[in-house]
Amino acid sequence: MAAPRAVIVHRTSELTELLARHGTRGQVSFFLEQRGQSLAAVEERHDRTRAALADVTAGLPVDWRRASVERGELARSVFEPDDVILVVGQDGLVANAAKYLGAQPVIGIDPLPGVNAGILVPHAPAEGGALAEAARTGAAPLCERTMVRVRTDDGQSLTALNEVMIGQPGHQSARYTLDVDGRSERQSSSGVIVGTGTGATGWCSSIARVQSPRLALPAPTDRGLAWFVREPWPSPSTGADLLAGLLHGDAVQLRVESDQLVAFGDGMEDDRLTLSWGQRVRIEVADRTLRTVRSVR
Structure with a gap:
């Protein structure tokens, strides 16, 4: 052995x-x-x-x-x-x-x-x-931390602990149709972020302060996610009504309407999924968790 x-x-x-x-x-x-x-x-x-x-x-x-x-x-x-x-x-x-x-x-x-x-x-x-x-x-003693997963319609997937972001690799406007909570909206924005309760102590917390200060973010072990749209632009063809919310057992879904978008997790943009026009993306709670050893102090 x-x-x-x-x-x-x-x-x-x-x-x-x-x-x-x-x-x-x-x-x-x-x-x-x-x-x-x-x-x-x-x-x-x-x-x-x-x-x-x-x-x-x-x-x-x-x-x-x-x-x-x-x-x-x-x-x-x-x-x-x-x-x-x-x-x-x-x-x-x-x-x-x-x-x-x-x-x-x-x-x-x-x-x-x-x-x-x-x-x-x-x-x-x-x-x-x-x-x-x-x-x-x-x-x-272990903490079973919820993770978030991105899945594409061609079988690609990516998992992250804090959050995933979908947007333009050059940080220009990303175009897509967002489907969440039974609502749909075509948007042009700086990107979509979906985060966990662990991510709620980091970047998602910063976004929530500005964008949705009353949103009760999940705890690290909650089987729920928070989602945010960064800087959506209202125009004759795009909306800005879907800004933020919580997911419990549901998913955020996008249909890509840009030549190229990327999805990456926890700031590691080099390790990313590349998304093309018309591709469908689903962001949801991952099947697995991260098992961190708790502090007993």
Whole structure:
């Protein structure tokens, strides 16, 4: 029987990205100073994140297998059904990983307390090893977070944790017919966003404040979704009456009326579905959930 495997998901630090672009610390320092920023602050975040990754790795049981996956490698990575996933980074990194996972438990670890919101990464690095063992044995308390799925009429699909967006890849006006809650409207807008209760703590919350402040957004475990139309344009051929609402057991459906639209989830536009004229799209609650380990503090 194979030993348990811990997969540590992380993201390349700002310092590493800046060094790759500018070559030396001196050049990075000059670049940042020209923009009123400090190399010392970037180095501090880099060092704290590296220390957190080292703490998580050191805390894992010695007989476990280990793997490390950088954010850009997620789409090419193969996760085993019995893996325990430890995401070390920002809250958004948990969402980035979610679409590539199945029923594996996910432990969100915050390397920069006070910088990140900590909603999806509530745990300290020192807790990683004990939480991984508890997750493997089924002793860890889990939150079954609802996910959202896009399906097209030609069999393509995409799943996301926070939200999906359908719009123009160049952020021009998207044209489509929207069908929701038994109503239909031809629209021209900046795009349609459908989000979960987890997404209600992020981008969907910002949209709701402006567009529909009285809308009661779902909780992370609710089997419901919130939908929003961004900046619909009323014209002789398009309307702007369908703006926002909640879905419980129903779906948002679109018929594409642009040369090309895209659908992507959780801000990962590079991993997207391409939609063509006349194609039909359905956005609904996904069959699976993301199983995150709860904080007991």
